[in-house]
Amino acid sequence: MHKGAEIVLQCLRAEGVELMFGYPGGAIMPLYDALEGSGIRHVLTRHEQGAVFAAEGYARVTGNVGVAIATSGPGATNLVTGIADAKMDSVPLVCITGQVRSALIGSDAFQETDVFGVTLSLTKWSRLVRTIDEIPEAIAEGFHWARSGRPGPVVIDIPTDMLKAKKEFSGPVKFTPHARPADAKADGGFSDTIVAMLRQAARPVALVGAGAKLSGAIPELRRLLDDLNVPTFATVHGLGAVPPQAPYYLGMVGMHGTRAANMALHETDLLLVFGARLDDRVTGDPSRFAPGAKIVHFEIDPAQLDRVRPCELPVIGNLADTIPAFHAELRRHPLPDFSRWRAVACGPERAELDPRGLAQPTIRFLDELFSRLPEDNVILADVGQHQMWSAQRYRSASPRGFITSGGLGAMGFALPAAVGVQLAKPNTCVLCVSGDGGFQMNIQELATVHRLGLPIKMVIIDNKYLGMVRQWQQLFYERNYAETDLSDNPDFVDIAKAYKIHSWRLKEDAMREFPVSSETGDLIDRFLSSPEPELLVFDCAPEANVFPMVPAGAALSEMLLEEEPTQ
Amino acid sequence: MQIFQIRYRNTQGTLMRILNGASRRGLDITSVHAEECGNDYQVTLTLNVNPKQVGQLYREWYAIADVIHVGAGSPQASEWAGPHPPAGVCIESRTAARA
Numbered sequence: 001m002h003k004g005a006e007i008v009l010q011c012l013r014a015e016g017v018e019l020m021f022g023y024p025g026g027a028i029m030p031l032y033d034a035l036e037g038s039g040i041r042h043v044l045t046r047h048e049q050g051a052v053f054a055a056e057g058y059a060r061v062t063g064n065v066g067v068a069i070a071t072s073g074p075g076a077t078n079l080v081t082g083i084a085d086a087k088m089d090s091v092p093l094v095c096i097t098g099q100v101r102s103a104l105i106g107s108d109a110f111q112e113t114d115v116f117g118v119t120l121s122l123t124k125w126s127r128l129v130r131t132i133d134e135i136p137e138a139i140a141e142g143f144h145w146a147r148s149g150r151p152g153p154v155v156i157d158i159p160t161d162m163l164k165a166k167k168e169f170s171g172p173v174k175f176t177p178h179a180r181p182a183d184a185k186a187d188g189g190f191s192d193t194i195v196a197m198l199r200q201a202a203r204p205v206a207l208v209g210a211g212a213k214l215s216g217a218i219p220e221l222r223r224l225l226d227d228l229n230v231p232t233f234a235t236v237h238g239l240g241a242v243p244p245q246a247p248y249y250l251g252m253v254g255m256h257g258t259r260a261a262n263m264a265l266h267e268t269d270l271l272l273v274f275g276a277r278l279d280d281r282v283t284g285d286p287s288r289f290a291p292g293a294k295i296v297h298f299e300i301d302p303a304q305l306d307r308v309r310p311c312e313l314p315v316i317g318n319l320a321d322t323i324p325a326f327h328a329e330l331r332r333h334p335l336p337d338f339s340r341w342r343a344v345a346c347g348p349e350r351a352e353l354d355p356r357g358l359a360q361p362t363i364r365f366l367d368e369l370f371s372r373l374p375e376d377n378v379i380l381a382d383v384g385q386h387q388m389w390s391a392q393r394y395r396s397a398s399p400r401g402f403i404t405s406g407g408l409g410a411m412g413f414a415l416p417a418a419v420g421v422q423l424a425k426p427n428t429c430v431l432c433v434s435g436d437g438g439f440q441m442n443i444q445e446l447a448t449v450h451r452l453g454l455p456i457k458m459v460i461i462d463n464k465y466l467g468m469v470r471q472w473q474q475l476f477y478e479r480n481y482a483e484t485d486l487s488d489n490p491d492f493v494d495i496a497k498a499y500k501i502h503s504w505r506l507k508e509d510a511m512r513e514f515p516v517s518s519e520t521g522d523l524i525d526r527f528l529s530s531p532e533p534e535l536l537v538f539d540c541a542p543e544a545n546v547f548p549m550v551p552a553g554a555a556l557s558e559m560l561l562e563e564e565p566t567q
Numbered sequence: 568m569q570i571f572q573i574r575y576r577n578t579q580g581t582l583m584r585i586l587n588g589a590s591r592r593g594l595d596i597t598s599v600h601a602e603e604c605g606n607d608y609q610v611t612l613t614l615n616v617n618p619k620q621v622g623q624l625y626r627e628w629y630a631i632a633d634v635i636h637v638g639a640g641s642p643q644a645s646e647w648a649g650p651h652p653p654a655g656v657c658i659e660s661r662t663a664a665r666a
Contacts, residue, residue, distance in 0.1 A: 120580050121587045125632045127579055145632055178576060178633070303630040306622050 002169040004132045004162045005034035008096065011139040013039050014172035017067050019058060019423060021051040025071025026111060028098030030163035043423065043452070046444035048075050050416035052082025053442065056091050057420030060403050061378060063214075065092040065146050066420065072098045073111030076118070076157070081410050083122045083153045088407025089237065090214055092151035094142050095119075099128065099159040116157050124152035132165045140175035148177075150301035151214060190315050190322070191329030194272070194296050197313070199333070201270035201294075203341045204230045207253060207282075210237030210406075211275015211300060213399045215319035221274060224327045228272075230338055231345035233261035235276050236391050236406045243397040248346060254282040255550045256388040259559060260350035262550065265290055266557040267345075273297045273311070275319055277304045279407065288555035298322050361511035362386075362461060362540045366393045368516055369431070369459065372524055377429040378403060378421050382414035382438035384468040386461040388546045390433050412441025415458065419445060422454040429457065429528060436462040436489050446499040449533045456533050458501075460492055463540040471545045475560070476552075496535040503535040568597065569616050569639065571624070576633035577608040585634065588627045589614055607635055 002010075008031060012020070021043045024032045035042055045051040048070040055066030066086075070079050076097040086093040100109040116128045125145035127138045135158070142154040198204055206228060212221050218241055225232055225242060232242055233253040242249045251258040253265055265271070271293040276282065278297075283289035286308045295311035298319055305314045315322050344350075366389055370379070379394065381387040381404040394402050403421065405413040418432035439460050449456055461467075466484040473481050496503035504527060510520045527536050548559040575581045582601055589596050594614050601610040616624065621639075628637045 116580065117583075120583055121591060178635075301630060303623075303626040305626060306619070 001166040003030065003034060004135055004158070004165050004167075005030040006038075007132070007135050007167075007169050008139065008158065008163065009034055009038040009040060010169070011136050011172045012067065015139065015143045016064065019043065020067035020069055021045055021054040021058075021420065022069025023048045023051055023071070023075060025075045025098065027072035027100055027160040028069060028075070028096075028163075029071075030160060031069065031096070031098065031158075042069070043419070043448070045416060045419070046447050047442065048078035049081055049412065050419070050442050050445045050448065052079045052093070052095065053085070053410075053413050053416035054420035054423075054445075054448075055093055055095075056082055056086055056089075056413075057380070057403065057417030058424045059086075059091050059093055059420075060089075060417070061400050061421045062424045063092075063216075063400075065094055065143055068093065068095045070095065070097050071111065072100050072115070072160075073113045075111075076115035077113055080118060080122065081408070083119055083155065085405050085408040085410045085413065086153035087122050087124070089405065090151050090210060091153070092146040093153040094139075094146050095153065095155045097155060097157045098163070099157045101161045102130070102159045103161075105159065115155060119153075119155045122153065123155050126155040127157070129156065129158045129162050132162050132167050135162065136169075136171075136173045137175065140173050144175045144177065150211075150304075190313065191326045193313055194315075194326055195329055195333050197270055197294060197296065198330075198335055201336075202338075203264075203268045203345075204228075204270040204272065204338065205264050205268040205345070206230055206232040206272045206274065207235070207265070207276055208232065208238040208241045208274050209235045209276025211298075212238060212241045212319055213275075215275060215300070215323075217318075217320040217323050218399045220320065220323045220327065224323055224330070227327065227330060228335070229342070230272075231260075231264045231268075231342060233257065233265065235282055236402075236404060238276065239391060239394050239402045240396055240399045244395045245397075248342060250346060250350075252391050252394075254556075255284070255552075256392065256546050256548065257550075257556075258350075258392070259548050259561065260345065262548070262556040262559055263350055264345040266555065268293045271295045273299070274323070275299060277407075278308050280308065283308050284550045284556045284558075285553055288557075291555075360541075360544055361508035362538070362544055363389055363393060364511040364514065364516075365506070365508070365538055366390055366433070368511070368521070368524060369528075370395060372521075372528055373431060374429045374528070376427070377401065377431060378425060380404065380414040380418045380421060380430070380432045382432075382434040383409045383411045384435040384438060384466070385463070385471065385544070385546045386433050386435045386467075388468075389461075392546075411435075411438035413438070415439065415442050416445045416448070418456045418458070419448050419452070419454060422456050423452070430455075431457045431459065431528075433459045433461065435467055436460055436464060436486055436492070437466045439492070440489075443495065446496065446501055446535075450499050450501055454533055455531050457528055457530075458533070458535045460535070460537045461540050462489065462492065462537050463542050463544060464489055465542055467540075467544070468546070470543070471549075474543065474545070475549075492535065492537045501533045501535055502530070503537065505537045505539065507539050508541060569614050569621060571612045571614065571628075572609055572638045573612070573628055573634060574604060574607050574609045574636040574638075575631070576635065577603075578633045581631060581633040582608075582610060584631045585610060585612075585628055588624050592620060592623075594620070
């Protein structure tokens with residue numbers, strides 16, 4: 001006879017789970033009681049949101065399903081932001097929550113929350129387990145949905161009496177999806193059509209999103225792009241999919257994308273989209289997005305098509321299948337000469353950020369930091385100005401090397417996510433860049449970092465403001481800095497000391513000389529090479545801004561390159 | 568006004584996920600009727616939607632794990648009568664229409 005909790009753990013092992021993140025509590029206690037000897041390592045975070053973000057970090061860097069555990073009621077509701085984040089960014093995630101005893105469900109019992117209902121619109125699939133017999137099937141089906149198609153979050157809510165109950169257990173089960181009428185898939189004809197569209201185009205471009213990475217088709221994509229040789233750019237989640245040194249690559253596109261990328265996207269007459277949702281941060285004003293373009297949209301999830309702007313040719317399917325099919329057809333047909341268009345779109349006039357932006361000490365600092373990283377590295381960015389600066393300055397060709405909360409924009413993501421990344425990649429240099437606002441949203445995870453001795457390199461870009469909101473207030477709300485002042489921040493160096501983490505402070509004046517002094521360079525090198533956790537606080541100018549910027553509701557061509565035009 | 572007929576396996580939350588497709592867009596659900604239909608279930612919804620929302624709803628509903636079929640009961644939605652999800656059809660007419 002096996003307890004329900006033991007069955008849960010055995011089923012998790014059968015799904016390949018070796019590591020999970022969580023926080024114990026009343027209803028989930030039977031699962032914790034059964035942990036020892038289960039073969040699964042559990043990492044205690046200091047908040048359930050830390051657990052779910054850590055599970056996301058693990059999933060994002062490995063491609064495996066991340067697992068987060070929480071108790072009923074507040075434990076479960078504390079997972080919600082992470083679940084929403086996983087939905088937006090297509091992260092395979094399984095959350096297992098304890099629930100009050102079956103007999104108490106619906107009675108507003110202590111720590112009872114309808115987590116099934118709360119998360120219904122955020123999950124790909126969820127299950128409230130009603131009997132111990134359902135546990136193996138629920139876990140098998142949950143993992144199937146989490147990792148299949150467009151990956152996403154799953155919640156399995158298990159009443160505490162189901163975890164305590166016993167039954168004969170013959171082993172985990174396999175889930176077989178129920179048959180549906182044949183899904184529409186891209187047939188072979190799509191390749192001919194795209195080639196024909198390319199032959200009629202004068203200004204084709206390619207846009208790469210997260211789907212390219214999730215498909216595992218990066219080598220195929222890169223070969224295709226080399227042959228296409230058209231101006232190419234990436235969403236924030238597409239960074240790293242295209243080698244930055246590729247002559248046709250223009251960097252990040254969208255609200256804080258490069259001028260070159262946004263201009264090319266605005267001027268194109270044929271847009272090839274590889275695994276991107278085309279959300280509003282990428283499109284700007286949808287009615288003026290790529291106004292003269294036909295759109296070919298390679299996408300695994302049909303629900304993402306036509307959301308913001310209809311496409312002329314949807315190519316539904318896994319990019320690992322559709323890209324090689326298209327490439328094979330492309331090789332049979334010589335393409336027109338796009339060199340004049342390339343010269344315009346990729347030319348030096350458009351190729352760089354505005355010089356004023358480049359001169360910012362914070363950008364110089366990030367450049368210095370990134371350039372001194374060992375080759376094997378992962379950069380995590382939290383949410384805000386530092387996130388966009390980091391994305392703009394990211395120069396790696398590592399497909400899973402830049403991790404951030406892109407769709408949901410959840411402040412507080414980076415530090416706990418870095419825990420998951422470092423545990424998944426113990427020999428990799430993990431650099432976690434946060435703002436002073438976001439860092440305090442999950443600052444308690446410094447305890448997790450310390451407990452595990454994770455050599456995460458944490459950076460706080462400290463401008464003593466909620467910087468991105470303040471930037472918008474400056475530019476669009478007549479400098480009414482309502483409730484964005486964080487000038488009474490704690491001393492983060494002292495905070496780190498209290499968590500027994502070594503900490504440094506660097507003034508931005510150190511970045512005003514170029515190249516940086518040997519002292520500053522040595523400090524950064526020591527910071528990055530330490531085998532221990534380290535925190536570096538960079539004092540940033542309070543009113544430094546992120547440019548270029550496409551104001552909300554504007555077209556991509558209407559980006560601000562500096563703040564003067566709005567004054 | 569559009570009438571939608573969605574066949575689904577009556578698993579936990581599936582009907583609520585279908586309804587959520589409408590409620591998250593702030594659509595008034597004029598009528599809803601769900602019943603057993605052969606081995607499955609079918610819900611008939613009446614919604615006031617624009618053509619763009621029709622397409623979004625079709626694809627979003629079809630993306631739900633236990634939805635089997637999405638159909639429409641009005642001529643305006645006839646372009647969605649092809650295989651599911653419907654975005655992969657009518658390539659030539661789409662291209663021509665937007666050329």
